[in-house]
Amino acid sequence: MNSVADRPPxxxxxxxxxxxxxxxxPFFLVMGGISSxxxxxxxxxxxxxxxxxSFDDFIAALKKPEIQYAFRLTLLSCxxxxxxxxxxxxxxxxxxxxxxxxxxxxxxxLVDIPIVLPxxxxxxxxxxxxxxxxxxxxxxxxxxDRVGFPVTYQWPAVVxxxxxxxxxxxxxxxxxxxxxxxxxxxxxxxxxxxxxGQAFLQIVLPQAWRGMIAATTxxxxxxxxxxxxxxxxxxxxxxxxxxxxxxxxxxxxIGQLNAAVAVSLxxxxxxxxxxxxxxxxxxxxxx
Amino acid sequence: xNRPLLWMLGSIVVLGLLITTMAGVNLSSQTTSADxxxxxxxxxxxxxxxxxxxxxxxxxxxxxxxxxxxxxxSQTLLSSVDVSGAGDLFLPADDSYLKxxxxxxxxxxxxxxADMQVVVAVxxxxxxxIQSLDDLLSDSVKLVQASPETAAVGKLVQQTLQQSGQWxxxxxxxxxxxxxxxxxxxxxxxxxxxxxxxxxxVLHTYPDLVAVELPELKPAVSRVAVGVIDQSKQPTAAxxxxxxxxxxxxxxxxxxxxxFRTAGHDVWADVxxxxxxxxxxxxxxxxxxxxxxxxxxxxxxxxVYNGCGILVAQMxxxxxxxxxxxCDQEFMNQVHDxxxxxxxxxxxxxxxxxxxxxxxxxxxxxxxxxxxxxVGIGHxxxxxxxxxxxxxxxxxxxxxxxxxxxxxQTPTGDMLVNQLQTGSLDAAVAYLSNAAGAGEFLDAVQITxxxxxxxxxxxxxxKESSHPETASRLxxxxxxxxxxxxxxxxxxxxxxxxxxIR
Numbered sequence: 001m002n003s004v005a006d007r008p009p010x011x012x013x014x015x016x017x018x019x020x021x022x023x024x025x026p027f028f029l030v031m032g033g034i035s036s037x038x039x040x041x042x043x044x045x046x047x048x049x050x051x052x053x054s055f056d057d058f059i060a061a062l063k064k065p066e067i068q069y070a071f072r073l074t075l076l077s078c079x080x081x082x083x084x085x086x087x088x089x090x091x092x093x094x095x096x097x098x099x100x101x102x103x104x105x106x107x108x109x110l111v112d113i114p115i116v117l118p119x120x121x122x123x124x125x126x127x128x129x130x131x132x133x134x135x136x137x138x139x140x141x142x143x144x145d146r147v148g149f150p151v152t153y154q155w156p157a158v159v160x161x162x163x164x165x166x167x168x169x170x171x172x173x174x175x176x177x178x179x180x181x182x183x184x185x186x187x188x189x190x191x192x193x194x195x196x197g198q199a200f201l202q203i204v205l206p207q208a209w210r211g212m213i214a215a216t217t218x219x220x221x222x223x224x225x226x227x228x229x230x231x232x233x234x235x236x237x238x239x240x241x242x243x244x245x246x247x248x249x250x251x252x253x254i255g256q257l258n259a260a261v262a263v264s265l266x267x268x269x270x271x272x273x274x275x276x277x278x279x280x281x282x283x284x285x286x287x
Numbered sequence: 288x289n290r291p292l293l294w295m296l297g298s299i300v301v302l303g304l305l306i307t308t309m310a311g312v313n314l315s316s317q318t319t320s321a322d323x324x325x326x327x328x329x330x331x332x333x334x335x336x337x338x339x340x341x342x343x344x345x346x347x348x349x350x351x352x353x354x355x356x357x358x359x360x361s362q363t364l365l366s367s368v369d370v371s372g373a374g375d376l377f378l379p380a381d382d383s384y385l386k387x388x389x390x391x392x393x394x395x396x397x398x399x400x401a402d403m404q405v406v407v408a409v410x411x412x413x414x415x416x417i418q419s420l421d422d423l424l425s426d427s428v429k430l431v432q433a434s435p436e437t438a439a440v441g442k443l444v445q446q447t448l449q450q451s452g453q454w455x456x457x458x459x460x461x462x463x464x465x466x467x468x469x470x471x472x473x474x475x476x477x478x479x480x481x482x483x484x485x486x487x488x489v490l491h492t493y494p495d496l497v498a499v500e501l502p503e504l505k506p507a508v509s510r511v512a513v514g515v516i517d518q519s520k521q522p523t524a525a526x527x528x529x530x531x532x533x534x535x536x537x538x539x540x541x542x543x544x545x546x547f548r549t550a551g552h553d554v555w556a557d558v559x560x561x562x563x564x565x566x567x568x569x570x571x572x573x574x575x576x577x578x579x580x581x582x583x584x585x586x587x588x589x590x591v592y593n594g595c596g597i598l599v600a601q602m603x604x605x606x607x608x609x610x611x612x613x614c615d616q617e618f619m620n621q622v623h624d625x626x627x628x629x630x631x632x633x634x635x636x637x638x639x640x641x642x643x644x645x646x647x648x649x650x651x652x653x654x655x656x657x658x659x660x661x662v663g664i665g666h667x668x669x670x671x672x673x674x675x676x677x678x679x680x681x682x683x684x685x686x687x688x689x690x691x692x693x694x695x696q697t698p699t700g701d702m703l704v705n706q707l708q709t710g711s712l713d714a715a716v717a718y719l720s721n722a723a724g725a726g727e728f729l730d731a732v733q734i735t736x737x738x739x740x741x742x743x744x745x746x747x748x749x750k751e752s753s754h755p756e757t758a759s760r761l762x763x764x765x766x767x768x769x770x771x772x773x774x775x776x777x778x779x780x781x782x783x784x785x786x787x788i789r
Contacts, residue, residue: 253333255492
């Protein structure tokens, strides 16, 4: 029997016939041209920001205590909102993907509401929800006076505003993830004696891991860019509810363009670092 | 346990840590006052941030009381106040939002701070080329402005230019409408536009821009003011900070430095003392209102009630109260140099007061001349009532007949009422308001056909007062609906129109 080494080598697949190479060139030119147009736009946007603000301005902005506070709160609240989103999105996405039940379409539509609503409206709706008197009872008063956990204009409002929008995106991602996972293995597991819960935890969840990382990434990124609902529901109180997106707005509103751009660049850096970490994590777990 | 599940459970721990950290960070940022007072919550237009941060820092140093400031666009803040019903103070970009808030019943007191003039902002290097409204209409100039629907400056420009008939041209030449005045300024800085309408105070933070003042926009002036939220649970503390912000030697220093136009206003005092001179007849009508004002504002009002002639004499002798509420216009006229802008608030009728049941059957002024009748009147020189009484006697042609029966002349109507009650007088000529609390013992006989028997009570703030704004707020309190009810109950008729109240 011939060994593997004795076998004639396969023709290299990367070498295409001359005619095909000529016909592919316009294809890659068009596709690459369109794609690079968008990439170039983003690069130019960042370059414009970098050219607009000097390094000294950037450092000066970073040294401001209120911006440092906003940086910390942004990091913490975005992460909390993203984790909460995945915790909610995983079961909700699974139920929407696997089961037909009365009102499923209505729930599916409701989940998308935060995505389509103007951000300011969402903030206003949250504000109204917490302050709507229902027969003399008010959610905010109850939380503040009875539970000792005020929400409006406090840091929980920041997390809640971010979570409301981010979670909608997470649910969408998780639903697509579960749609793409073949239900057969979990059904087989159930025929072999697994409960539905065991099948979900041991068969579905490991397969959905990449989707969960994607959902976390999307939720975190969406939370970072959240502005309108935070401004309305949590306010922009210095050293209390000010996150980086509201800092940009506040610096702009007093004509501090350099500081606004510096904070924007800081947000870009944060986004790159956190998104890279999440993607690496997803790759590592996937492998 | 599979790895994803482990990570999921681990995320709960991480979430717990995040929440604990956020709560900790938040708590550490709070500066609790030494006496454990609640912080004052101020909703502040983002455009005032630079000024307000400096004022807050100084106030907290001076009084060790935390001020929590929520910044945002004025309309958004107004909606927040409306929905949440929380907070203590509202300081929008201009007072048109305060008027809106007042219409909705969201705001009580309003303290003016500064004025802003609408100007045209251009880049420093373009200043020579853009000098007139015609220059703005040129095709080569990219003009942006704030939307009249969303920004006060846009509304003001539209109103002003509509009045002069130039709005359509300017609107046609506008390449873009922006949501806020700072967006307009930013557009010019980055070169997206050549000119735009902004407030002069806004330009202070844009060193690359200069202001071009147009005569057409001279009437376009906006006011910055702070309002006390109606539902504030600590109005006295809120007013304390609001007074600090609007005091010429405290908050207004910062506003001056930031290019706002400030004028007048109060001198700072932790507990301001206001002195008010008022005719005695007004005491029952204003005393409770003044007491309520003192309690809410945290100020002291030193009131001096007396016959107006005596009060005028005191003022002429050198005592200068912050405000004077006279029994009649005549006495205000005598101190016109101190109080140049009086407003007529109420009026009161002179009547003949007799004992219950009118035992002497007095029906008109002529009856007071009957022999043996003991009549009391106000002192001609010491009070408005006496002066008006003499005029009324003269006008009615009964002065010489009645004066022999006048057994007493007092500086206030209250004394006459007391003497009537004790039976030492048979009749007295006094104001209807003097008899308001003595209906059980006295009857009032109307004096008809003599116009000058009605006294008009004017109010004015001293032009030299150190606390003109506080005095004005006291006046607004006196003009409130509840106060007007008291005036009516005390026999006064209200005269002042609501648009005259300041």
